[in-house]
Amino acid sequence: MSEHETQQHPLGVYFWVWGWLFVLSVGSYLTDVISMHDYLRWTLITLFMLVKAGLIMAVFMHLVWERFSLTIVIIAPPAVLLVALAIFAIESRYTISSRIQHFLG
Amino acid sequence: MNESSATPRSMDSGLRGMVGDWSSDQRAFKSAGWDKSMMWLFLLSDIFIFGIFLLGYMAARTSAVEPWPDTSSVFAMHMFGREVPLLLIAIMTFILISSSGTMALAVKYGYEKNRRMTAILLISTALLGATFVGMQAFEWTKLILEGVRPWANPFGAEQFGATFFMITGFHGTHVTIGVIFLLIMTGKVLRGSLEYERPGFMTKRRSRYGMIEVMGLYWHFVDLVWVFIFAFFYLW
Numbered sequence: 644m645s646e647h648e649t650q651q652h653p654l655g656v657y658f659w660v661w662g663w664l665f666v667l668s669v670g671s672y673l674t675d676v677i678s679m680h681d682y683l684r685w686t687l688i689t690l691f692m693l694v695k696a697g698l699i700m701a702v703f704m705h706l707v708w709e710r711f712s713l714t715i716v717i718i719a720p721p722a723v724l725l726v727a728l729a730i731f732a733i734e735s736r737y738t739i740s741s742r743i744q745h746f747l748g
Numbered sequence: 749m750n751e752s753s754a755t756p757r758s759m760d761s762g763l764r765g766m767v768g769d770w771s772s773d774q775r776a777f778k779s780a781g782w783d784k785s786m787m788w789l790f791l792l793s794d795i796f797i798f799g800i801f802l803l804g805y806m807a808a809r810t811s812a813v814e815p816w817p818d819t820s821s822v823f824a825m826h827m828f829g830r831e832v833p834l835l836l837i838a839i840m841t842f843i844l845i846s847s848s849g850t851m852a853l854a855v856k857y858g859y860e861k862n863r864r865m866t867a868i869l870l871i872s873t874a875l876l877g878a879t880f881v882g883m884q885a886f887e888w889t890k891l892i893l894e895g896v897r898p899w900a901n902p903f904g905a906e907q908f909g910a911t912f913f914m915i916t917g918f919h920g921t922h923v924t925i926g927v928i929f930l931l932i933m934t935g936k937v938l939r940g941s942l943e944y945e946r947p948g949f950m951t952k953r954r955s956r957y958g959m960i961e962v963m964g965l966y967w968h969f970v971d972l973v974w975v976f977i978f979a980f981f982y983l984w
Contacts, residue, residue, distance in 0.1 A: 665845060668841050668842060671979065671983060688984065692975055700972065704964075704965055711769075712766040712778070716777075716792070717788055727799075739810060
C-alpha cells in the first residue's frame, strides 16, 4: 500500500543533481565576481535560481515521483505570490515617488 | 462492488489522475502518507512566510530614499591580499548544498535499511548545517561590530539592516531547528528504533524509515529558501 511506499532511485541521479547545483551556484556567484550589471545580471541570477530550485524540489524532494495531486498543491498556491509581487511593486513605486517629492523635493 | 471499481481510475497519472485522486472519496494524496502530506502542508505555509519576507524586502528596498548598500562589498572578505566579494556567503551556499546532498543520500540509504551509512550521512548533514549557522553567527558579529542594526546602517539605507536581520535570522532559526532534529534522528537510527519500528516517545507512532524522508523534506526546504535569499538578497 501507498502508506508504506518508499522512494528508491539510483545513486547517480543524486550525484548528478548535486553536481549541477554546484555548477549553477558557481554560475550565479560569477555574475558578481566578474561584475555583470543590470538586466544581464538579473536575468542570469533569476535563471540559475529557478533551475536550482527546480532541481532541489524535483529530485531531492522527490516531486517528480509524487502523484500530480500532491505536486499541484505545492506548486500552484505560491503562484499567488506573483500577484502580491505586482501589488507590492506598484505600491512601493508610489511610495518612493511621494517620498522624493515631499522629503527631498 | 464490481470488478471495474477495484482498479479505480484515480491511479491514472497526470491531470486525469489528479481529478481521480481528489474525487475518490478517500485520501487525496495517494503517493504520500499522512506524515509526508502534513510536512508538505507545513512547508507550503513556510513558503508563504519566506515569500512575504522577500516581498517586504523588495518593497522596502525599492521605496528607500537612501541608496541601498552594495552587498558585494559589504559582505566581502579580505583574503589572499585583496577583497574577495561575497566570499563567506559563497562558502555558506556550497556548505548548504553539500548538506542537501548528504541528506538526499541519507534518505536513500535509510530506505535500503543501511543503518551505518544513514547515521553517517545524517550526522554529516547536521555538522554541515551547524557549520552554516556558525558562519552566519560570524557574519552577524562582523556586521554588528561595523554598526549595522535593525534600525540603523552606516552603509546606506536603514531598511537594509531590518531586512537582513529578519530574513537571515529566520532562515538561521530554521537551520538550527533542523540540526537539532537531525541529531535526534541520528540517535534513533543508531539505536535501531526505525528498523524495529519502536514507538516514538511523544506521538507513540511506530518509527519507520519514511521518517527520514519527511525530515529530509524539511532540510531540503531550508536549502531551497537559501537559494532565493542568495539570489535576491545577496546577488541582486
